[in-house]
Amino acid sequence: MLAQAMTPADASRAQSPAQQAAASSSPTQEAAERSGDDTSGGDIVVTGFRAALEGAIDTKRRSANIIDAIKADDMASFPDANLAESIQRIPGVSIQRDAGEGRNVTVRGLGGDFVRTLLNGIEAFSATTGSTLGVVAGINRTRGFDYSTFASELFSGVTVSKSQSADMDEGSLAATIDLQTAKPFDKKGVRGAVSVQGAYYDANKSYAPRLAGLLSATSGSFGALISGAYSKRRAQEEGYSDTSQSDYSDALNGFCGRATDDPNQAGSQVINTAIPFVNTLSGAGNRPANQCFSGKPSDPTAYSKINQPNVFLPRNPGLGRFELDQERIGLTAALQYVPSSDTKVTLDAVYSQFKQDRRDYALSLASNNRNVNGASAAFPLFAGRVDSQIIDVNVDPNGQVDYMKLNNVDIKHIQEVTRSTTKTYEIGLTFEQNIGDRLKLRARAGKAGSDYNQPYTVLISYDGFNKDGYIWDARNDPRRPLINYGYDVTNLANVTFTNAGTGLTPDIRVVRAGVRNDLTTGALDAEYELTNALSLKVGGMYKKFRFVSTQDQRFFANNGPPCVVSASNNAAVAGSPPAACAGYSTFNLAQFASDFPTLESLSQTLTGFGRQLDLPAGSVTSFVVPDVQAFIDKVGVTCNCANKYGDFRLSYVTALGNNRRVGEDDKALYAQLNFDVDVLGGRQLRGNAGVRYVKTDVASTGYTSATSQITVPNSYTDWLPSLNASIDVVPNLMARFAFAKVMARPGFNALTPGGSVNTTFGAQSATIGNPLLDPYRAKNYDLSFEYYPQKGAFYGVALFYKDIGSTIQNLAAQEAYSNTGLPLSLLPAGQDGTTIYTVTRFRNTSGGSIKGVEVNIQQPFTFLPGALKKFGFAGNYTYVQSRVLYYLSAGLTATTTYDQFINVSPNSVNATLFYDDNRFSTRVSVAYRDAYLTALPFKAEVPDGNYSYSTTNVDANISYKIVPGLTLTLDMLNLTNQAADQYSGAIRKAQRVYSVTGRQFFLGASFSF
Template sequence: MGITTIAFGQGHSLMGEVESERTGEKLPGANIKIKGTSLGTVTDNSGAFFFDNLSEGDYVLVVSYLGFETQEVEVEIADDGTEEVEVELEDNFLEMEGIMVQGVRQGQARALNEQREALNIKNVIDAELISTFPDPNVGESLKRIPGINIQSDQGEARYIQIRGTSPNLSNISINGEKIAAPEGDGRSIALDMIPSDVLASIEVSKAITPDMDGDAIGGTVNLETKSAVTKDRVLNLTLNGGYHNNVSDLSPVGGRASLNYGQRLGEEGKFGYMIGANYNKFSLGSDNNEMAYDEGTLEEMELRDYELTRERFGTTANFDYQFNRKSQLYLNTSFNYFADQEYRRLLGLATDEAVREFKDRLEKQKIFSTSLGGEHGLSNGFRVDYSASYSYSDQHTPEDREIIYAQAYEDAAGEDLEFVGFDRSNVDYPQFSLTPDAPSGAGIYNYGTYEFDEFVDGAELTKDRHVTARLNLSKEIAWSDNFSGIFKVGGLGRFKSKDRALTEDVYGYNGDTTYEGLISDFRDDDYLSGHYANGVGLFPGTDSMRDLFENNSADFERDEQESTEASNAEDYDATEDTYAGYVMTDLQWGNLGTILGVRYEHLRTEYEGNTVEYDQNEELVQPIPTVSDINTFDFILPMVHLKYNVRDNANLRLAWTNTYAKPNYFDLVPYSIISRPDEEIELGNPGLEPARSMNLDLMAEYYFSSIGVISAGVFYKNIQDFIYTANFEYDDAPYSGYEATQPINGDEADLAGFEVALQRQLTFLPGFASGFGIYANYTYTWSDAQLTTEGETARSVSLPGQAADVANVALSYQKYGFSGRISLNYSGEFVEEIRENSADDRYYDKHTQIDISLSQQVTPGIRIFADMVNLTNEPLRYYNGTPTRPEQQEFYSFQVKGGVKLSL
C-alpha cells in the first residue's frame, strides 16, 4: 500500500487517483467517501476523482472497491491549497489463479462497482467478462444480461428486446451518443454488425435519468469503446478461425482478427490514445421450411436453402488530452462495416403451382460516429461539459437479383389445376406429392416442365444522418456535512435526415434458354436432416444467371408498370429535429441518494412519400404523386430515483420515470398503395402518436466483496398509444369499403414482471473448488394490450416481443490460468405479429441454446481459446397461433471456433 500527498496551486480542492497495487491498473467506479459526511464520489474511467469547495482541515477518505481491501486515507487540506492523493488498493485475488484469471476478475469488479455506485437501475458487463463467452457481436453479449431477449438472423443475435418491449422501443448509443440506424423501416440497430472486441463495457440502463434521451421505453444500451487509462503501452491481438457445420458449397472455415493499441504519453500522461481494428469473415448457412395456413389448413409451403458469407470490419480511435484532473478534451470515433452475401434457393409449393427461385443478394451496412467534446471543472463547484457529434449510416444493396421459374397447369375449362397435395402427418415437416389429377410430365423435381416467370434486378440505398450538440452545467451543493449533492441543467439539439431510394426492374424473357440449361450441380444431400428426400433440388448458379441476363439483354423486356411501382412504393425522405432540456438534482442525505428532475423534449417531423395506384383497368396511374406531412410533438418527462444503502454493499432502489418511443420510420411516411381492381389499400400513418410510458421499478441488490452480486426486482410499465398494424374496412371516399392495412395507435398496455440475478465466484470453497463461479438470471414478464380489430371488436393481446420467460445459466471455472464456461440461454415464446384474430397471430417460438467457451493462459502474454456455439442445433421457429402450426423453421447446426489472444 502506498500513499503520496502533494500540495500545490490555489483553492480548497481534493483530487486523486485509485489504482491496483498489484498491477498498477486504474480502477474506475471506485467509491470515495469523506468519513463522517455525506460527501462522496466515484472514480471516472481513468480512475480519477475530484472534490471541490472543501474547507481547510483534516479529512479521512474511505476508498472501497469490490475485490479489494477497503482503505482509509488521511488527508490535510491547507488554506489556499489543492491536495492530490494517489491510492493503491490491495486486491484479494489468489496468486495461484494466474494472470488471465486476475484480469477477468478485475474486469468483473470494475463492472460491478460501476453498477453498485450508479444512482439509476442498470447492468454493466466489462470487456473481460464479455471475452469469457463465445460472443462475436454485441447482440450475443447482450443476451446474457437479465431481462434481455434477442431476435436472431441466420443464427446470430441481431435485435434486442429489454423487459418484454420490442426492439424499436429501446435506445442504442456509442460512448453516450445515439447512433444512426442504417435500415429503412425501423429504428432498431442491427447489433450483429458491431463486434464485441472493440468494447470496454456495455451499460444497460433500465430506468433512465433526466440527462438521458427520453425515447427509451425499454431502456438505453450504451456501448463504451476502449480508451487509454495508463502510461503503460497496451497492445492486444486476437486471431481465431472457425468451422460452420451447415455450409457445403461455400468454405465452412472462417477467421477473425482484432487489434487494440494505445497508451498515455508524456511525463504526466496527459495525452492518451487508443486505436482498435477488427476483421471477421465467415460463411454460414441454414435449412428452412415455411408454411402458410388458411383457418388452420395448410395452403402453401416453401423449402429454402441459404448460404451466406458475412464480412465485418470495424475501427475505433479515441483520443483525449487532460489538462488536469478537472479538465479534458476528447475525440471519439468509430466505424463499423457489415457485408452480407446471400444465396437463396427456394422451392415454393401451392396446390396449383410449383415455383423455383434463385436469389443472389449483396447487402452492405455502415455506421460511422464521431464526437468532439470537453469537460471542465470551474470555480466554486461548477462544472461544464459539452459535445458536438455526427453520426452517419447507410444500407446499400448494390445488387439483388432473382430469377423465377414456375410450373402450373389449367384444366379443360381453363381453370387453375390443383396438382399438388400436402400431408401434415408430421406437422413440423409436411410432405408433398402429386395428386391423381396431375397431368403427364408434371413433377416437382421434373426440371424440364418449369417455365420462365420473371427476372428481378434490384438495388437500394438508405441513408441516415444526424448532428447533435449538447451542453450540461452542474454545481456542487452542500447544506451540511450530511446533506449534499449536485444541481444540473442541460440540453441538446439533434437534427436528423433520412431517405430511402429503391430501384427494382422486373423483366420478362423471350429467349429459348430453359431451366435445365441454367441449373448448376449444387446439391444439399442432408437438407433438414433428410426429412425431404430430394431436398430443394437443383437450381441455377450465380454465374449462369448472371451470364443469361448480361449477355442476352435483347431477350429481356422490362415490365414498365411493375418496375415503376416497385421503385416508388417504398421511397421516402424524412427530417426529424429534436430539442431537449432538463433540470435535475443528485442529492445524498445520509444513506439515501436521490435523483429528482424533469426532461422536456420537442420533436418536429417532416415525411414525404409516394402514392402508387392501379385504376380499374389495372393500369398504373402516372405520374406518381408525392405527398408530405409535418407534425410536432411535446413530451414532459418527470423522473424520481431513490437509492438507499441498507448496509455496506446492499442497496434498495426505487424509480419512477416517464419515457416515450417514436414510431418506426416507414410507419410515419404518408405513402399509399392502392389497387382498385382488388379493392385493397395499404397506408402509412404520419399522424401516429409516439407511444408514452409511465415506469415503476423496485430493485434490491447485495454485492459480494469476493466479486459478485445477487439482486431481485419488480417492474411495471403503463404504455399509452402503443402501435400495431391493423386490418380494417376503409370508410373514406373514394375508397370506401376497401380492405385497408395501416399502422395505428392502440389504447393502452400494461407490462409487469420481476427479475432475479446471481453472479458470484465461489472463492470461499476449499482448494480446487474455489475456482468455480456461477452466472444466472431469470426474468418473468406479463403484458396485456387493448386494441380494436376488424369489425370494431375489442381484443386483449400480449405486446409484440414480450416473452414470459427469459433465463441464463452459466457455470464457470477460473484457476491456474484456465477459464472454462458452459452457458445456457433460454427465451420463451412471444407474439411477433398481431393479426386479425388470436388463432392466426404469428409467434416466435421458445429457444434454448447451449454454448461452451474454454481458454488457457500459456504465458503472461499468450492465451489460447476455443468456443463451441449452438451445440444442440436449436432452430429459429415461428408458429401460427399454436405450436402445431409452424410457419417457419430455420436450422443452423453448430459452429466451432478457436484461436489465440496476444497481449504484448
C-alpha cells in the same frame, strides 16, 4: 445485475484487443494484481479480471440509476458471436436470432423501437436486410438497432440503463444501451494487442477468419488509440416454411367444386359473383369466379371436410435454404488531451462496414397462395386454388389441415440473390471542464449515421404448372412434413420459364434499394454543487435526424396483363408495348427462346438439402432452380435498361411507399437535483429528481402519385418527470426505487404520407403510412433490492411495471382502392377505384401494461475447499406479464382482443457455470426463453396470432494461458443446434418455420503487451 459484469473472467481468456485495452484499467484490479492470489489460508485475494468484475459490481452499487454494466473482460469471458448475444445475459433482455446470430434485443418486453442504442453516447442506427427463409426479405427502416453490423471486438464496455433520469436523452420506453469503445487514457503508456481466430460452421462445412488489433499510447497530456477488426462468415440455414395460413371460410379461397364447373349444377360452389374481365386471348365477358378450366371436380368427401367454417390450411408450404457470405470491417480511433485533472478533451470515431451476399433457394406450392378474384378469367392456367382439386384431406380436431392431396397445382422453383452493404459511423467531440470546486461543465457535439445500399435483389422462378399428385403430410411431424411434389423436381423438362400458355411474362423481379440515416447532435450540461449533499444539474440538447429511403423495382407481381402481338401469345414486345400494356414490364420470349433453347445454361441444381434436418424418408434432397448469376451475366437482368430480351428498367412507381424521407428536429431542456444525504440514523439516501422538456418537429415526405410528392408536418411536446432513489437498508443491502414518464417516437417506416401498392390479380394490397402519428408514451415504475454479501458476490431482486398509455399498430382492412389516396393510374386493366384492396395503415391505438420480476445471482465459490473454490456461478431469471389491446382490423367498429406484447417471453433464464484458476478456464452458458407472440392478428379479423416456440441455446468456452500475454481459446456456439421454430395459432399450432443453422466453433489465440 448483468451476468457478464459479475462473472469471474479468465485472465488467460483470449480477448479482443479492445477488451484487453480496458481490462486492467481499474485501480482496484491493479492493486489486486500486485497482491497476488493468496491460497495459503485466510482471506482470498482476487486477482486479474476477477478484480475488474468486482469493480463492475461497485459501479452498479454506486450508480444513482438502475444500470447493468458489461466490462471488457466480461464480454470476452463468454462464448458469444456478437454484442447482442453478450447483452442477452442481462436480466430482462432477450434477443431475436437471424441466421444463427443475435440481431435485435428486447428489454423487459419491449423491442428495438423502444430501446435506444448509443455509440459513445451518440444515438446509433444500422439499416440492414433480413436473412429469413422467405423471399424478398425486408429492409430495416425503423429506429431499431441491428447488432449484427458490428464486430464485438471493437467495444470495451456496455452500459444498460433501465431507469430514466432527466439528464438522459429521451426516446426509450425500455432501456438505453451505450456501447463504449476503448480510450487511450483507460490505461496509460504504450500497449497493444492482437487476436486471431479461425471459424468453422458445420452446417455447410466452411471456414472463415476473424482478426483484430489495437495500438494505444499516451505521452504526457496526449493520448491516441486505434483498433480494428475483420471477420468473414459463411452461414447456411435450411428448413421448412409456410408463412401464411388461409381460413377456408374466406370467400376468396375455394377449390374446384364437387362437380364439373357449372354454376347452375348442384354441388358446384359459386363463391362470389361473376367478374367481368378482358383477356387478349379470350376477349371480354363474364365468368363465375370459381371457373375450373381443368374441368375436373374435387373429391366430394374431401371437399366436404375442408369446405367448413374455421378450417385452416397452408397457403405456401415449401422447403428452403439460404446461404450468407458476410464480411465485417470495423475501425475505432480516439484522441485524448488531459492537461490536468480539471480538463479532458476526447475525440472518438467509429466506422463499420458490413457486406452481405445472400442466396435464397425455395421449392414451394404456389397455387394455394392465389385467391380467385377473377384470376381464372384473366389468366386461365395461372388461376391458383380455384383450378386445383382437393383429392384427399385430413382436418385435426382444432380445424387445422394436417394432410392434403391435390391435383392440378402449381409449384415454384425459386432463387433469389441479394447484395448489400451497410456502413455505420460515429464521430464525437467531448469537452469536460471543472471550474473551481463546485462547477462542472460538459459540452458534446457529434455526428452519426448509417448508409444501407442494396444494388440489387433479383428473384427468378421456374414454374411447374398443373401438377397432379401433390401430397403434404404433417400428421407424423408438423415441423418436418413429408412433401411429395408429384414429379421429378430435379428434371428441367418438368418446369418452364416462359409463359407456357399462362398469358404471363416470366417471373423476373429486380429491386434496388437504399436507406440512409443521419444524425447531428449537440449538448451542453452544467452541474453546480449547492452543498456537500446536493447539486443542481441543468442542460440542453439538440438533435437533427434525416432519414431517406429509396426503392426502384421491376416486379413480376406488377407486370399486369400480357403484352402480346399474336393470338399464340408467344411473341411479346420489348421496348414499345401496345398502349394497353403501358407501364408494365415486357419480355421477348421469342428472342429468349432463340438464344437459350434449353434452360440448362441458366440453371443449377441444389443438392444435399436437409443434412441436419432429419427429414422423413422420401423427402426431396435436391431440386432445380434458376441460376440468378447466370441470368445477370447472360441476360442482363440488372442492367436497368431495355435490351433484346426485355425491358429491365427499374421504376419507383410501384414502390411509392418505400420512396420517402423524414426530417426530425428534437430540442430538449432539463433540470435535475442530485442528492446524497444521510437519513434515518445514518442510512445513505442517494439519487436524483428532475424534469425534461422535449419538443419534436417532424416533416414526412412521400409520394401520393408517380409525379406528386407531399410533405406533412407534425409536432408534439412532452414533459418527462423522473425520480431515482436508493437507500442502504442495512449494511450490504440496498433498496432502489425509480419512476419516470417516458416516450418513444414512431419508427421512420410508419411516417410516410404516401404508400405502395400490389396490383396482382387475387392478391391486391396497399400499404399506407401515417405522418401524424403520436409517439408511444408510458409511465415506468421500478423497485429493487440488492444484496452484496461478499466481494464478488451479488444477489438481486427487481420488480418493474410499465403503464403504456398508447401504442402504434399496423392494421389491415378491406377497402375500395379509391380510399387509399393513391393514383388510379397504378391500376391494371380490369381494376378501377371500386376494386377491393387489403389496405394496411399505421394507427395510434390503446396501450397496455407490462410487469415483471428479475432475479439475479452471482456467486464465486471461494468458500469451498481446494480446486472447488475456482468454480463459480452466474445466473438470472426474468418473469414478464404483459397485456395490450389489439385491433384485429382498422375501423371504429373493429373487433379487439387482449394479448401479450410482441416478442415477450413470460419466462427467460440465463445461467453460466465456470471454472477459473488463472491459467486454465472453462465455462458453459445456457440461455432459455419461453414461447412468445410474434404477430397478432396473423390475418385481419382473426383473433389469433403467430408464435415462436421456446428456445434453449447452449454455448461453451475453453481457454489456456501459455505464457503471460499469450492465450489459446476455443469457443463453441449453439451446441444443441437450436432451431428457429415458429407456429401459427395458439391452439392450432400450424408450423410456420422450422430451420437450423448448425453449430459454430472458433479456435484462436491472442497476444497483448
